[in-house]
Amino acid sequence: MKSLITFGLFLFVSSEAHGQPLVAQAESIESTVRNADLVFVAKLIKIGDAKQVDGREVYHTSIEVEQNLKREVFNDVPYDRVQADIPRDLSVLKDWMERSCRLLVLYDDNAPYETKVIELESGKQEVMKADFTLLREPEAVIAAAKEALDQASPAIKRIHTFGLHVPRKRIADTQWDKYHGLILNVPVDKQLEQRAIQFLGSENYQEREQAARALRYFKSEENIARVKSLLGDPGWAYLRHPLNNNGIEVRYYGIRNAAYQTLKSWGVEVEKPVIREEVNGSEDEDPGT
Structure with a gap:
């Protein structure tokens, strides 16, 4: 029976109260x-x-x-x-x-x-x-x-x-x-780990940042080395735009920060990279690379 x-x-159902x-x-x-x-x-x-x-x-x-x-x-x-x-x-x-x-x-x-x-x-x-x-x-x-x-x-x-x-x-x-x-x-499974490893070589800023965060679930010697490679990542986003900050551009290196935080969570001792940087806003360079 x-x-x-x-x-x-x-x-x-999704709510859109605000x-x-x-x-x-x-x-x-x-x-x-x-x-x-x-x-x-x-x-x-x-x-x-x-x-x-x-x-x-x-x-x-x-x-x-x-x-x-x-x-x-x-x-x-x-x-x-x-x-x-x-x-x-x-x-x-x-x-x-x-x-x-x-x-x-x-x-x-x-x-x-x-x-x-x-x-x-x-x-x-x-x-x-x-x-x-x-x-x-x-x-x-x-x-x-x-x-x-x-x-x-x-x-x-x-x-x-x-x-x-x-x-x-x-x-x-x-x-x-x-x-x-x-x-x-x-x-959070093997498929996510594999995707994160693929994202490490992406030209997309957002994908590399996600890779640094997602790999936190998958500590291994190989992944420690992979995440360390992101500590000098050149990608950045505007923290303050020069047009709204007296010509001074403030950059935020989010990929570096995500990598540093993941390594810290694993107990890996590394020097903290440059996360925030002020530069002359006249430089012609695109963020998010």
Whole structure:
């Protein structure tokens, strides 16, 4: 006999209470599924009574489970139905039920009111993988979730994530296009280490700075040498622009600083590099190189 569980199910939505942020933030599908306790492909089959929870209207619903992608380690019996409280407009819930819409449901024991739900309908979702691949088709989202779970160790309940800046061209014509940029939270794993090592040789200032910070998770003799090589990195950004500082340009060497802080966190003794520098603003040199 298949089992039945009940929990508070809430949709993940972004809040813009104080205006539109310049940079959006999102979770990669790998981070989302690996940090969830339960993951289902399911359908909404019943909408019950509404109640007020923290000032929000919540509907008690029943969800029929199509696939158990992730459940408790010692639970050998798959779920076939979930009772869930969803703070969502009644019109949305009715639409899901009338269309028998498939949903990817991700539940967190520690945050029952922050459960994430992705509508598995072509054109209804945009999900990004840790390698910045954009997924718009339901089966691609499910396949990516399964792949991430197959690679995860059941002994690790939660993973750290690291925010990577997604190249602007990757978010063109997406839900994030209205922002100046997107920071994607990805798992701290071997893939992140490999990406950071690749970024060390990038011509992009931001990528080298991310490499110096991301490698903090991966201490090794090889990585100590790699991070040390950034202590003299020529890349800089304006701390003060000469037009607003009486002709004096104040430069900030962020890559050097990130490298120095990573080495300090490892207990590696090195001389602190020049992090801040004042120069004559008349020099014709571009920042961020």
